[in-house]
Amino acid sequence: MNSNFPNYAERMDNLNASAIREILKLAAGGNIISFAGGLPSPESFPLEDIKKAIDIVMKEEGPQALQYCSTEGHPGLREKLLKRMAEHNGIKGQTMDNIILVNGSQQGLDLAGKIFLNKGDVVFVEEPTYLAAINAFKAYQATVIGVPTDEDGIIPEELEKMLKKYPNAKLLYVIPDFQNPTGKTMTYERRKGLIEVVNKYPIVVLEDNPYGELRYTGEMVPSIKTLDTMDKVVYMCTFSKVLAPGFRLGWMTGKKEIITKIAVAKQATDLQSGTFAQHVCNKYLELFDLDAHIKEVMEIYGHRRAVMLDALKKEMPEGVSWVVPEGGLFLWLQLPEGIDAGEALKECIKNGVAYVPGAPFYASEETAKVNTARFNFSFVDDDTLRKGVKACADTLKTFLK
Ligand SMILES: Cc1ncc(COP(=O)(O)O)c(C=O)c1O
The missing domain is CATH 3.40.640.10 (Type I PLP-dependent aspartate aminotransferase-like (Major domain))
Known part of the structure; x- marks a missing residue:
């Protein structure tokens, strides 16, 4: 058999599994608090209403x-x-x-x-x-x-x-x-x-x-x-x-x-x-009324956003700043110059919390700001949000020393 088997299409050349993804995979198994995904909260799913819709679809x-x-x-x-x-x-x-x-x-x-x-x-x-x-x-x-x-x-x-x-x-x-x-x-x-x-x-x-x-x-x-x-x-x-x-x-x-x-x-x-x-x-x-459902979802997420913003204010060391979003699921953090959010992530995972470093969201490595990070606030409950932010802040403090 030829040594370059399987011989993939050129288009796959730029699509390597990212190093970050591999780190986050490690984090997914254990007792890690994850701010990394963009997942809706499972509590937000209208299970009963969807079940009724399915029953009627099957019947009619x-x-x-x-x-x-x-x-x-x-x-x-x-x-x-x-x-x-x-x-x-x-x-x-x-x-x-x-x-x-x-x-x-x-x-x-x-x-x-x-x-x-x-x-x-x-x-x-x-x-x-x-x-x-x-x-x-x-x-x-x-x-x-x-x-x-x-x-x-x-x-x-x-x-x-x-x-x-x-x-x-x-x-x-x-x-x-x-x-x-x-x-x-x-x-x-x-x-x-x-x-x-x-x-x-x-x-x-x-x-x-x-x-x-x-x-x-x-x-x-x-x-x-x-x-x-x-x-x-x-x-x-x-x-x-x-x-x-x-x-x-x-x-x-x-x-x-x-x-x-x-x-x-x-x-x-x-x-x-x-x-x-x-x-x-x-x-x-x-x-069902999708707008009424969205209102309920917004109550959960709006509250979690406030909890995370509050925890960041309380815990984060000086020099860390963030965008206050009017909606959505994410907070964008800027760490002090010289801190690589990818390196900090490895330490954060050891301390039980994960987020996504900002660099992979940039189109090119040259323009990427490595001192940025994305935190999701929709997926975990209040206590977990607070605990995760504290663990992350404590880790960053050791980086700043
Ligand atoms: C900006 C943006 N576009 C598209 C998607 C993909 O969403 P969908 O589940 O509809 O494929 C996402 C998912 O997180 C997203 O953040």
Whole structure:
């Protein structure tokens, strides 16, 4: 047998398992308090209501729910989502031709990569951004480049400079609300500025909004899609953070022609998203009040956010600062210069707590800030949150000595 067996595709070259992931795997087994994931709290799942929805689906539409369906997905569910986006997000004028159900927004990222990216194509992302989006684009051998951001989000002037340098960049990927990992929200002015810039170039905007409905303070900011006069924005959303990620159900909304291409690509990937999950979600929306449920979820998370912020204030040594997010699931910490959050993580794990260091969220190693970290506050209860923050703070104090 030839020595280079198995002979993998070139596209896998940039997708090595990260060192951080390996460290966190070690942490997953023991009695480690984890702030590392982005998992919804299991207490937030409406188990009884979902059970009722499943029973009714099986009774009333069992054969259809167990059958193949169209690639675009359950028409009733898509109609409800169009209505919801119009009422909640101000995304109006979209029809059934403008929406497709996908297996979570993560699949949306992959399919966008599949239909738009050739080897070497440029994708702009916020600096830093969602790690699994960087990997989704890199899987298509794209060149992923970070655009500078500040506390108000992406800086349109910087974006324009980069578009002048790479006028044929294919995609701009943004998470305007309670961004992963920073928790920041892009201001309205910045969203307008972004659209004005992208409208001058042949670039598609992927607006990813998994956290937008989880706002604990402040006022909602209209989505970029609502400002999209030239139909350049593909808006992605998901049931993962507001209902349950186990459904693996999200959706993409945009220009008909783009959605049709996504459907063609999805046929090759998996034919369609799971019919059963679509029927159950549709029935859940028919029978129950998702907004009331989201309100309950927000009470849990809003409280946990406050507990973590309070614990950080009480425990963290001088020189550690953080972004106070108005929503979402994450806090973004800045450690004093010279401290590598990856090295600190190894010691924190010995002391029973884990988080994700910030560096892998940057598009390139050169621009990565190693003294940053992402803390999740949705998954564990109050006492555990306090204990974990204290253990982490005590560990960092030894680093600062
Ligand atoms: C910004 C962002 N986009 C997409 C996803 C993937 O979500 P889904 O479960 O819908 O695939 C996540 C999950 O954490 C996320 O944080």
